[in-house]
Amino acid sequence: MDKPLTDPEKTILLEAARRAITDYVRQGSFEPVPREEKSLNRRNGCFVTIKKNGQLRGCIGNFQSERPLFKEVAEMAVASATKDPRxxxxKEEDLTDFSLEISVLSPLKKIDAIEEIEIGKHGIYLEKGYYRGVLLPQVATEHGWDRLTFLKQTCIKAGLPTNAWQDDDAEIYIFSAQVFSED
Structure with missing residues (x-):
């Protein structure tokens, strides 16, 4: 991530995400409004999280993007609303009461020692064979997890045993995120 987004830029992205979800649910399509701001046109990965009554309602994202950030946010918002398998x-009736959180990501960094993981700063991406799991930086903080619990929960998210992170063929990556929400 280059320089952090400004408050007005965050507002633009949150509004773009909400508009994309609403348009897609109501009309079956959406078209993000083009943006001229340089920071909204950079190619960053992002995740869009939807919450309803404070509970997770959808979360999907990408670590890398070939699209400008404003388009990626809109795409991930629609995916979170319609493609999260959980x-x-x-539907239209779900549009009345939901909130959005956007995480704009730094590039992934492979680590060799789990001591490099800083709770509250880093998210974890774990890869082992065909299994992959990711938890955003704010998840550990929201649940009050320590580093080991965070690693175990990432394994669970990947569909692996809780100690799979210790296996020789497990690869652990960290990333940071600029996280902002409507709340």
């Missing part, structure tokens, strides 16, 4: 696709 939830049914949002």
């Amino acid at each position: 939830f049914y696709p949002m």
Whole structure:
């Protein structure tokens, strides 16, 4: 991530995400409004999290993007609303009460020692064979997890045993995120 987004830029992205979800659920399509701001046109990975009554309702993202950030945010917002396999696709009645959180990501960095993971600063991406799991930096903080619990929970998210992070063929990456929400 280059320089952090400004508050007005964050607002633009949150509004773009909300508009994309609403348009897609109501009309079956969406078209992000082009932006001229340099920071909104850089190629950053991002995750869009949808919450309803404070509970997770969808979360999907990419670590890398070939699209400008404003388009990537809109795409991930729609994917979170309609393609997260943990939830049914949002319907019109779901549009009345939900909140959004956006995480704009730094590039992944492979680590050799788990001591490099800083709770509250880093998210974890774990890869082992065909299994992959990711947890955003704010998840550990929200749940009050320590480093080992964070690693175990990332393994669970990947569909692996909780100690799989210790295996020789497990690869652990960290990343940071600029996280902002409507709340």
